[in-house]
Amino acid sequence: MRMPIVAALLMALSSAFLVYGLSYDTRQMEARVNDRERLAEKLRNDIAVLKAERAHLARPERIEPLARAQGLKPSTEKQLARDVAGTGIITGSNPNR
Amino acid sequence: MGAFLRQRAHEIRPAVRANPSRRGQDGRTLRRRALMIVLGAALAFVLVSARLVELSLKGVHAPLLSQVEAPPSNYARPDIVDRNGRLLATDVAVPSLYADPALVLDRDEAAEKLAAVLPGLDQEELRRDLAGKSRRFVWVRRGLAPRLAQAAHDLGLPGFGFRNELRRAYPLEPLAAEVIGSVDTDNRGRAGLERYVDSAIGIDGVHGATLSGRVPVRLSLDTGVTHSLRDELATALRRFGARAAAGLVMDVDTGEVVATASIEREPQPTRAHKEAIDRVAGGTYELGSLFKIVTVAMALDGGKRGIGSILDVTKPLVAGRYTIEDPHPAGRPLTLSEVFTLSSNVGAGLLALEAGPERQKEFLDRLGLLMPMITEAGAVAEPLVPGQFGRAEQITVAYGHGLAVAPIQFAAAAASIINGGERVLPTYLSSIGQPQPVRGRTLSAAASSRMRELMRLNVTEGTGKRAGVPGYDVGGKTGTAEMADKGGYAEKRVIASFLAAFPMKSPRYLVLVSLFEPHGTPETDGDVTAGTNAAPTAGRIIARIAPQLGVFPDTGKVAELGLGE
Numbered sequence: 001m002r003m004p005i006v007a008a009l010l011m012a013l014s015s016a017f018l019v020y021g022l023s024y025d026t027r028q029m030e031a032r033v034n035d036r037e038r039l040a041e042k043l044r045n046d047i048a049v050l051k052a053e054r055a056h057l058a059r060p061e062r063i064e065p066l067a068r069a070q071g072l073k074p075s076t077e078k079q080l081a082r083d084v085a086g087t088g089i090i091t092g093s094n095p096n097r
Numbered sequence: 098m099g100a101f102l103r104q105r106a107h108e109i110r111p112a113v114r115a116n117p118s119r120r121g122q123d124g125r126t127l128r129r130r131a132l133m134i135v136l137g138a139a140l141a142f143v144l145v146s147a148r149l150v151e152l153s154l155k156g157v158h159a160p161l162l163s164q165v166e167a168p169p170s171n172y173a174r175p176d177i178v179d180r181n182g183r184l185l186a187t188d189v190a191v192p193s194l195y196a197d198p199a200l201v202l203d204r205d206e207a208a209e210k211l212a213a214v215l216p217g218l219d220q221e222e223l224r225r226d227l228a229g230k231s232r233r234f235v236w237v238r239r240g241l242a243p244r245l246a247q248a249a250h251d252l253g254l255p256g257f258g259f260r261n262e263l264r265r266a267y268p269l270e271p272l273a274a275e276v277i278g279s280v281d282t283d284n285r286g287r288a289g290l291e292r293y294v295d296s297a298i299g300i301d302g303v304h305g306a307t308l309s310g311r312v313p314v315r316l317s318l319d320t321g322v323t324h325s326l327r328d329e330l331a332t333a334l335r336r337f338g339a340r341a342a343a344g345l346v347m348d349v350d351t352g353e354v355v356a357t358a359s360i361e362r363e364p365q366p367t368r369a370h371k372e373a374i375d376r377v378a379g380g381t382y383e384l385g386s387l388f389k390i391v392t393v394a395m396a397l398d399g400g401k402r403g404i405g406s407i408l409d410v411t412k413p414l415v416a417g418r419y420t421i422e423d424p425h426p427a428g429r430p431l432t433l434s435e436v437f438t439l440s441s442n443v444g445a446g447l448l449a450l451e452a453g454p455e456r457q458k459e460f461l462d463r464l465g466l467l468m469p470m471i472t473e474a475g476a477v478a479e480p481l482v483p484g485q486f487g488r489a490e491q492i493t494v495a496y497g498h499g500l501a502v503a504p505i506q507f508a509a510a511a512a513s514i515i516n517g518g519e520r521v522l523p524t525y526l527s528s529i530g531q532p533q534p535v536r537g538r539t540l541s542a543a544a545s546s547r548m549r550e551l552m553r554l555n556v557t558e559g560t561g562k563r564a565g566v567p568g569y570d571v572g573g574k575t576g577t578a579e580m581a582d583k584g585g586y587a588e589k590r591v592i593a594s595f596l597a598a599f600p601m602k603s604p605r606y607l608v609l610v611s612l613f614e615p616h617g618t619p620e621t622d623g624d625v626t627a628g629t630n631a632a633p634t635a636g637r638i639i640a641r642i643a644p645q646l647g648v649f650p651d652t653g654k655v656a657e658l659g660l661g662e
Contacts, residue, residue, distance in 0.1 A: 045306060052266045055184040059272070074641050075645065076640075
């Protein structure tokens with residue numbers, strides 16, 4: 001009778017420690033996940049701002065005078081070339097056209 | 098506890114030894130008690146696990162309190178991108194300034210200091226808002242620029258705080274602004290395509306600034322082509338002293354609007370993004386001789402007329418108190434193709450009378466010119482249709498007066514005439530990867546083919562000569578419409594339009610240009626007709642956008658015209 005009771009007591013004790021440890025780890029993990037999530041959201045927002053800024057800086061209205069100052073001109077039909085498959089370079093490289 | 102058990106065992110044992118006859122009975126009682134305890138514990142465990150299983154299967158019912166969810170403070174919207182994936186509209190997180198009136202110490206000081214930092218802040222209103230001590234939350238200014246937010250923060254006022262919110266940004270504004278539309282302070286679509294996004298694609302209510310995870314909405318617009326169109330229209334506006342200019346580039350097969358632009362000479366200082374004037378879809382105009390495309394197509398589609406058949410245009414047409422004459426009478430009977438290329442009003446009127454009012458109405462209706470039209474950007478301005486098709490209306494509609502339509506609606510009709518007779522519905526959404534819907538026919542393929550020849554002929558030797566672009570096989574039609582004025586038509590105030598398509602052998606794109614109230618210049622010999630201003634503008638636009646759109650020139654023709662320079 002003695003051994004099983006002692007063993008059960010030990011097990012109860014160790015599992016209590018185990019459960020406490022697990023819940024402690026979980027809380028820690030939750031805090032870390034929250035931090036990460038907040039960081040991810042902040043980074044996503046930063047990316048959105050950068051994307052918007054990039055698009056704003058690359059707006060044709062702004063690029064055109066800069067390009068013309070460099071001596072560049074709008075592309076003409078003479079710059080179009082067909083590749084072997086018979087599709088154009090623009091058409092071929094850009095699936096959206 | 099262990100010690101206690103040991104002590105008990107110790108107490109029992111001597112008793113057992115003292116009375117050996119009761120030994121077996123005592124052992125049995127003890128075992129029975131232990132068994133009962135074990136069974137009781139087991140039962141409790143079974144009950145607990147049963148409850149656990151039940152909960153995990155059914156889910157926990159949230160307490161009543163949290164069932165009422167707070168309304169979302171703003172909405173996350175999907176991005177809008179052009180056909181090549183370039184960003185046109187996106188959400189960004191920006192700080193918004195709020196106040197807790199109960200914590201504000203000196204509201205006069207706060208209002209004064211904030212008004213000094215935030216331009217356009219209504220001091221009186223803020224003071225009133227802060228006076229209501231029962232409220233715990235008041236918006237001061239939503240969507241602050243980071244610099245202003247820092248400045249407001251630096252004031253160090255108690256009771257004020259920031260909360261991040263989503264705000265719509267349009268990095269390419271004013272490009273295509275009139276189509277994309279606008280949103281309200283909660284980031285809900287209010288006009289244009291933004292409104293369509295709300296209803297057709299969906300937005301997500303969020304607290305704070307969580308970006309939308311939805312797939313971007315891909316439009317049919319091409320940023321580069323739209324810019325080129327705007328730029329050339331702005332040049333034309335200056336060159337010909339017009340009051341406004343509008344233009345449209347459309348795929349003739351799918352109806353996708355590749356570019357649209359509407360610019361005014363006088364800047365509209367008070368008009369914000371949301372109220373940008375859109376002359377392409379937001380206004381109806383009499384487009385003049387452009388309508389001869391429709392009238393001649395109607396005659397060819399009926400099969401009664403070929404392009405060589407003769408019409409006697411020498412006598413003016415009389416309808417009631419009106420007399421319709423050609424501005425530059427030919428003085429001889431004309432063939433159908435000459436009626437088109439010389440743009441004879443009398444000829445167009447004769448064709449309409451020949452077809453009869455029923456047929457004319459039915460044909461206009463089939464092209465979608467009489468019914469209100471709706472695109473994803475909202476309702477197109479409704480066409481102004483004459484109440485009845487009497488003799489006078491028949492003749493005037495034949496050459497583009499008396500029936501006012503939005504340019505985009507006319508472009509759709511013309512696209513259908515050009516593309517072989519397939520009905521076209523304008524769309525601002527990319528149709529890449531979408532199956533082509535069956536749309537029905539508007540006219541015979543043979544008539545459409547004749548129309549393409551006529552439009553090409555009009556550019557090689559008719560009124561549209563200046564729209565020609567070497568190698569691109571441009572075809573088109575001019576239209577100079579006198580603007581309705583007090584008590585009649587003003588001769589010098591016109592809308593000069595040109596509708597072009599290229600390459601005419603198998604058309605891919607349609608270009609429509611309208612110049613509002615252009616002036617005569619030395620370049621045009623003082624003329625205001627479309628052939629001298631709208632046609633060359635259309636030509637310049639095509640020369641610029643065709644390479645961008647990847648349309649190949651007819652190389653044989655380039656050599657023939659000596660474009661090698």
